[in-house]
Structures are given as C-alpha cells and as structure tokens.
Amino acid sequence: MVVLGIDPGLANMGYGLVRHEGSLLKAVHYGAVRTDAKTPQHQRLLQIYEAMEELIDHYTPTTVAMEELFFSKNSATALLVGQALGVIQLAAAKRTIDVMLYTPLQVTLSVVGHGRASKHQIQEMVRTLLGMPSVPRPDHAADALAVAICHLHSRRMHQFLRD
Numbered sequence: 001m002v003v004l005g006i007d008p009g010l011a012n013m014g015y016g017l018v019r020h021e022g023s024l025l026k027a028v029h030y031g032a033v034r035t036d037a038k039t040p041q042h043q044r045l046l047q048i049y050e051a052m053e054e055l056i057d058h059y060t061p062t063t064v065a066m067e068e069l070f071f072s073k074n075s076a077t078a079l080l081v082g083q084a085l086g087v088i089q090l091a092a093a094k095r096t097i098d099v100m101l102y103t104p105l106q107v108t109l110s111v112v113g114h115g116r117a118s119k120h121q122i123q124e125m126v127r128t129l130l131g132m133p134s135v136p137r138p139d140h141a142a143d144a145l146a147v148a149i150c151h152l153h154s155r156r157m158h159q160f161l162r163d
Contacts, residue, residue: 001152002059002060003065003148004065005146005147006064007143007144009140010035012032013051015141016141017030017148018149024131027145032141035048045084049088063099064099065100102150107122122143123146130145130149
C-alpha cells in the first residue's frame with residue numbers, strides 16, 4: 001500500500017509517498033511543488049493540479065492523506081490554502097482515490113506521541129520511522145511524509161480495533 005501525504009499550500013505544496021511493507025514504512029518519493037507569487041492564482045492552482053495528476057499517475061497511491069486547513073488569523077491565506085486543498089482533492093477524485101483529512105494535532109500525536117512536539121521533533125521522528133539517513137527536505141516534504149505516516153498509523157489502529 002502506498003499513501004500520498006500532502007502538506008497543502010499555494011506557494012509550497014509538500015508531498016511524500018510512503019509505502020507500508022509488512023511492519024515497515026518506507027519513503028518512496030518526496031518533495032515540494034513551488035508556485036511563483038507573480039503567476040496568476042488560477043495558473044498556480046493549475047500547476048498544483050497537474051503536479052498531483054503526475055504524482056498519482058506515476059506512483060498510483062491507494063489513498064491521499066492531507067493536513068486539514070486549520071484556523072488562520074489571516075483569512076486571505078486560509079482562502080488560498082483552501083483553494084489548493086480543493087484542486088488536490090479534485091485530482092484524487094478524478095482517479096477515484098480516497099482522500100483522508102487529518103488535523104495538525106492528529107498528525108503530531110500519531111508521529112511523535114504527544115501534541116506539543118516541535119517541528120524539529122516531528123521531522124526527526126519522520127526520519128526515524130522511515131529509516132532515513134537524514135531529515136527529509138524541504139520542510140513541507142517532511143510535513144507531508146508525517147501526514148502519510150499518520151494515515152498509515154490510523155489505518156493500522158482501525159484494523160486492530162476491528163479484529
């Protein structure tokens with residue numbers, strides 16, 4: 001099973017693909033899609049959509065797991081991230097791939113075990129859980145890998161409770 005984790009954003013959309021192999025988690029591919037602030041907004045959204053199409057078509061994930069939009073003091077930023085969330089979900093829906101949303105707190109609890117972990121602690125746990133030699137870069141990619149790990153842990157817990 002391969003999960004595509006997404007850290008949504010209009011300027012930087014982090015992505016990370018994690019494969020579940022037995023009891024191990026492996027990073028398949030990760031990175032970030034960056035869009036230029038000077039580019040018209042609709043073109044930036046198209047760039048994100050097309051990048052999602054390429055990732056989905058190439059890696060065929062079973063699920064897309066995304067970090068939910070959290071309350072933001074800046075409503076303009078929240079609106080832009082919400083639009084990016086929409087095109088990401090559209091790309092998955094067109095390929096009939098399930099989309100799961102997780103709050104930042106759910107991701108942190110799942111990866112680190114407590115909700116007050118620092119960004120550095122989360123990144124170190126992502127590195128450890130995926131058996132990587134160094135913390136994944138850029139930060140948005142590490143965040144996306146954390147979301148994918150959160151989904152896999154959540155899925156494993158649901159299966160355990162069903163059995």
